[in-house]
Amino acid sequence: MTTTTEYDTLVEQTGTIVERSPGSSRLRVRAATPEDAPAMCTILEGDQVLDGTLRIPHTTEASTTESLRQHANQQVLVAVDGDEVVGMLVLVTHLEAPRFHHVAHIDLVATHEDHRHRGVASLLIRSVIDMAEQWMAIERLELIVFAGNEGAIRLYRRLGFEHEGTMRSYAFARGRYTDAHIMARLTSTNRPSTTS
Ligand SMILES: CC(C)(COP(=O)(O)OP(=O)(O)OC[C@H]1O[C@@H](n2cnc3c(N)ncnc32)[C@H](O)[C@@H]1OP(=O)(O)O)[C@@H](O)C(=O)NCCC(=O)NCCS
Numbered sequence: 001m002t003t004t005t006e007y008d009t010l011v012e013q014t015g016t017i018v019e020r021s022p023g024s025s026r027l028r029v030r031a032a033t034p035e036d037a038p039a040m041c042t043i044l045e046g047d048q049v050l051d052g053t054l055r056i057p058h059t060t061e062a063s064t065t066e067s068l069r070q071h072a073n074q075q076v077l078v079a080v081d082g083d084e085v086v087g088m089l090v091l092v093t094h095l096e097a098p099r100f101h102h103v104a105h106i107d108l109v110a111t112h113e114d115h116r117h118r119g120v121a122s123l124l125i126r127s128v129i130d131m132a133e134q135w136m137a138i139e140r141l142e143l144i145v146f147a148g149n150e151g152a153i154r155l156y157r158r159l160g161f162e163h164e165g166t167m168r169s170y171a172f173a174r175g176r177y178t179d180a181h182i183m184a185r186l187t188s189t190n191r192p193s194t195t196s
Helices: 004-014 034-044 061-067 120-135 150-158
Strands: 027-031 074-081 084-093 103-111 140-146 162-173 176-186
Touching (some): 140 150, 140 162, 150 176
Antiparallel strands (some): 084 103
């Protein structure tokens, strides 16, 4: 069993995601399909998802499914462990906007409540960083995270996202307004330096 500190060191040294328990099944990321909708709705009903996102309680499965549809400017990825969908990520792009098509927004990341702390979200975000930076010519990958969501903020920082500012009273949650941080990762800043 790898401890969290050992895990972070391994990720830093190798740049790869490692399984917590050697021999456990491997996680992988793929595009979501319409058949994944019920599993994604289950993830979004999970613990802490309301607190970490802009979802509304008692959202119908039909409207959630509609919001998760793949289209030209929305890529939905899932992390699967064997056949089970254990995490999801929504990336929003602006591909037809002449002066803005280099910007993409991570709109939602969530891991099934039974599969947290084993690298599911890290794997999804690394996959989307690779897709955006290496294949879609995205220069700026951005996201918004609520000020109290410390676990998510740590995760984003570890993956190269920097805090750019705090938006006061950005959203309403548990009866009060809450601040949110804007964080971004710039491809040019994170490009590995080449030695000549
Ligand atoms: C935030 C969220 C997506 C994180 O998902 P996750 O899959 O648990 O994330 P990871 O497993 O990649 O990383 C979480 C922690 O587990 C640790 N970890 C990951 N893999 C590990 C492993 N194999 N062994 C030991 N520790 C591991 C990470 O280092 C990290 O530690 P930290 O909290 O001390 O920084 C999840 O908690 C969630 O769905 N929350 C509700 C929705 C939400 O708030 N989304 C974010 C909106 S901005």
